[in-house]
Amino acid sequence: MEKVMRNRAVKCFVYVMCVLAGVVHAQPGTALLHRAEQNLTRVIVHDIFSPPVASRIYLYANAAAYETLVLGHEGYKSLHGQANEFPRIEAPHAPGMAASNGVNYELAALYAFFRTGGRLVFSEPMLKDSAESILASVGEPDEAVFQNSLRLGEMVSDSILSWSARDNYAATRKKRRYAYSKEKGKWTPTPPGYIDAVEPYWSHIRPVSLDSAAQFKPLPPPAFDTAPASIFMKEVKEVYDKTRSLSQEEILIASFWDCNPFYLNTQGHLNFATKKLSPGGHWVSIAGQATESAGKSWIESSAVYLLTSIALFDGFISCWDEKYRSQFIRPETVINAYMDEKWRPLLQTPPFPEYTSGHSVISTAAAEVLEAQLGKGFAFDDNTETPYGLPVRHFASFSAAAEEAGISRLYGGIHYRSAIVNGQTQGRGVGLQVIQKIRLKESIGK
Known part of the structure; x- marks a missing residue:
């Protein structure tokens, strides 16, 4: 995260000047979310995940982003009580978070997205580079809010990763090699x-x-x-x-x-x-x-x-x-x-x-x-x-x-x-x- 801190120090100064001048709004644009998705796809392609496994990565990364955002948005509901075995994610203030300084939920969601996706791909450093650039682009000027947001994103990411760990994926990695049927009309490698x-x-898989x-x-x-x-x-x-x-x-x-x-x-x-x-x-x-x-x-x-x-x-x-x-x-x-x-x-x-x-x-x-x-x-x-x-x-x-x-x-x-x-x-x-x-x-x- 040192690179993020250096990059954002410069970008935050420019960002604050732009806000004061009325050039940009205080909230980051949704373009950053779309960039995050595109960068995750780029790593999935690089790592050559099979279609089912790729769907698993998209699921948990997007669940992490959404469940972070829903903590700060009324009218939207958590997956808890709807998705199979989904945990209850509460407390918008993680341990050590200064509640009075607030949270940038979009920043927190991006961090949760990248942190969760990074644990599920092979080339985590490649995704981390993308994360550093995008997180720095958010331009959050308040250091306390920035740190609060990362803590919240980490907390939600931990909950999603714990949920993912119980979906039987690890157990399927240990199964015996597939035995092909010799019956006529059955599939064989091509x-x-x-x-x-x-x-x-x-x-x-659950x-x-x-x-x-x-x-x-x-x-x-x-x-x-x-x-x-x-x-x-x-x-x-x-x-x-x-x-x-x-x-x-x-x-x-x-x-x-x-x-x-x-x-x-x-x-x-x-x-x-x-x-x-x-x-x-x-x-x-x-x-x-x-x-x-x-x-x-x-x-x-x-x-x-x-x-x-x-x-x-x-x-x-x-x-x-x-x-x-x-x-x-x-x-x-x-x-x-x-x-x-x-x-x-x-x-x-x-x-x-x-x-x-x-x-x-x-x-x-x-x-x-x-x-x-x-x-x-x-x-x-x-x-x-x-x-x-x-x-x-x-x-x-x-x-x-x-x-x-x-x-x-x-x-x-x-x-x-x-x-x-x-x-x-x-x-x-x-x-x-x-x-x-x-x-x-x-x-x-x-």
Whole structure:
């Protein structure tokens, strides 16, 4: 924190002069919250976390920020009594805090966000550098308030980290290696990396709003049957035919929603990874862009980030519960074995079972939550993929974006239609559960 103190000494002087001149307001702008989210995403991408694990990081970091802010905002409610096993967080004045000097809740929330996120990533020093710059940018001129705020943020962060420690994540790290089924129609690792199953025990993780991982258990996938007239092979043929006749727009859609945290490039004997953000990270970015364009306040923006994170987190738990129940075979494996051994999908097949489509589940869940907060007809431009060389896309609604995310998986050649359609139904159930069970503001969801 020494670097923070040096930086803020200079920035506070400039800040005070600007306040006196009427150039800026005394409260930091929400741009700092959005910067914090973007920097956490940058570290998650750098550390190559799997999509489910990335959703866990977003959840706890955003819970820490929101629960700090809610201590200083009337009309908003804590997750206590709503989220599974969530602790009671009271006392806006931590031990050693001078109550008379007050608290900058936005500063405290940022510190809680970074401190919590930092404990959950590998590259904590990288996130700490971002935190120092952003905390110094707050420009809190009162030293006592500054210290009070850090103490409050630390207190809330400790409570959130204690809550996170009881979600069974540590226990899943100790589970035995996943054993592949030898039954026909079951998933096996796919080219080019033949990577082991990702998070086969994620259904053991404690959800936030769900009663259980299986609460929204979908219909089973079509029966594996290689007869040409079977329902299953008709879906396989749809994937095969579609991927051989894609329009430029469909290729762009598949690429825009690829969101593969670990794309394995193979050139001869050389293998190297291209890092990109996760599907959950894409929707966290959408939440940020939407709240920023809508001019939402700190507490409003934080609530949207948190509810979106809950939808993503519970969505992955629900989806992964089904993935490792049905253990369904991927199109690439079937097509290579029964139709065309040289065929490859447009997108790289992810290293986990096919059914249901994770993008379809979590995108629909996130869209339900975002529409409950910002409206069903909320149109937005999504620039999430511009750092990866893709153009901005416009969407008439969050649901439209979720629909496109779902069908992108068929265009990419990595999912059958039933996994998309049934995944959307599954995700809708998760999203509505979040809306009904987690009420951060009394008017929300009514």
